[in-house]
Amino acid sequence: MEFLRLHQQNIMLFLSGICFVLAILSFFTKSLPKKRRRSLILIEIVGAMLLMMDRFAYIFRGDTSTLGWWMVRISNFCVFLFSLCIIHSFNLYLVDLYKNEGGLKEVPTRLRIVEILFTVGVIMLIISQFTGWYYTFDEYNRYQRGKGLIVCYIFPFISMVLQLSVIIQYYRQIKRSIRIPILLFDILPIVATILQLFSYGVSLQNITMVGEAIVLYIFVIVDMNKSVERANKMEIDFLRDEQKTMRVMFEQTAEALASAIDAKDSYTHGHSTRVADYSKQIAIHAGKSDKECAEVYYAGLLH
Numbered sequence: 001m002e003f004l005r006l007h008q009q010n011i012m013l014f015l016s017g018i019c020f021v022l023a024i025l026s027f028f029t030k031s032l033p034k035k036r037r038r039s040l041i042l043i044e045i046v047g048a049m050l051l052m053m054d055r056f057a058y059i060f061r062g063d064t065s066t067l068g069w070w071m072v073r074i075s076n077f078c079v080f081l082f083s084l085c086i087i088h089s090f091n092l093y094l095v096d097l098y099k100n101e102g103g104l105k106e107v108p109t110r111l112r113i114v115e116i117l118f119t120v121g122v123i124m125l126i127i128s129q130f131t132g133w134y135y136t137f138d139e140y141n142r143y144q145r146g147k148g149l150i151v152c153y154i155f156p157f158i159s160m161v162l163q164l165s166v167i168i169q170y171y172r173q174i175k176r177s178i179r180i181p182i183l184l185f186d187i188l189p190i191v192a193t194i195l196q197l198f199s200y201g202v203s204l205q206n207i208t209m210v211g212e213a214i215v216l217y218i219f220v221i222v223d224m225n226k227s228v229e230r231a232n233k234m235e236i237d238f239l240r241d242e243q244k245t246m247r248v249m250f251e252q253t254a255e256a257l258a259s260a261i262d263a264k265d266s267y268t269h270g271h272s273t274r275v276a277d278y279s280k281q282i283a284i285h286a287g288k289s290d291k292e293c294a295e296v297y298y299a300g301l302l303h
Contacts, residue, residue, distance in 0.1 A: 008203060009058055012051040015210050019048035022217045031224045033100060039093040044217060046089055047210040050082035054203050057143065064141050072141050079206065080125050080134065080152060086209055087159050088118040090185060090216075094163060097182075102173040110162040117162075121155035128152070157193050160186040177226065181219040185212045275300040 023044035026037060056075040060068045091114045098104045098111075128134035133148035164186040171179060192208040279300035283292060 008207065009055050011207060012055040012203070015207065015214065016048040016051040016055070018214055019044045019051075019210060022214065023048065026217065029221075029224070032220070033096060035096040036093060036100075039089055039096060040217065040220060042089040043086060043093065043213045046082050046086045047213040050079065050086060050206055051203075051210050053078035053082060054206050060141075062140050062142050068141055072137065072143065076135065076143055077125070077129065079203075081122065083156055083206065083209070084118055084121045084125070086213065087156050087163075088115070090213075091115065091118070091159070091163060093216075094166065094182065097174065097178070098166070098170060101175065101178075102170055104170070104173075108166050108170075110166050114159045114162050117155050117159050121152070124155070125152065153193055153196070157190065160190050160193075164190070175223055177219060177223040181212070181216045185209075185216055188212055272300070 023041050026032075026041045026044060029037060032040065053075045056071055057079060060071040060075065063069075063072070091111055095107050095111055099107065125134065128146070128148070133146050134152045135146045135149060136144050138144055164183070167179075167182055167186065171183075174182070189205060189209045189212065192205040196202075196205040277297075277300075280294075280297040283296040288296065
């Protein structure tokens, strides 16, 4: 924990940079459904902004200048706001995932409740800015926990528990490669939220949530690549089977046509087949390839 306290600003900068890059990559990813891609982009952008604002809150803590006064208040407000937004973004991802891949006809009620909790949480956060219920600032422009701070943790905590219950209930309706990251996306932040109540000066919850956002992207891309590979393989196999079918149909048609023509006269019966066999043998002795020998065979058959 002490190591994290000493190096957390560098960790925040590193993770936020990764999230910004992943958001750009997600924007150019066309293999994902549109709504899921948008929610993934939103998760990465919100995650990056969350850690950037959290980092600014530490940098300007205790700065009594005008810039410091504004930055401390704006950054702390954004930290609480983006903590709710990243859960909201993940909720949008789950809604699209279960409606499409999960095969659910309707969005689970618990995920709808998460959206209500998000709205109420934002309203309560705005109210706290005028009441100092969540947090206040002392004369040295330093953040101080308020009496109602635990209330602000209730909204994300209950939201993650509801999401987790949906994930567990419909666990087997999602691909195995996606089950683990969406499960960890709620489990680890729940644990971090509990620890956060007893750890002052360490942004354990925010770092955990953003770290899981990065892990989620990696698993989504890996799953997407596997899906693309399977689709390409199926297409190649289909084209190969079509080619074999067309070849068999051509061979049967050519042989039937030659036999029908030769059958008109007993003298010419089998003539085309013999010409084709002799032609192929000559091509083989001439060192022609299998493809060329086949072409010579059918040329002789249809001469």
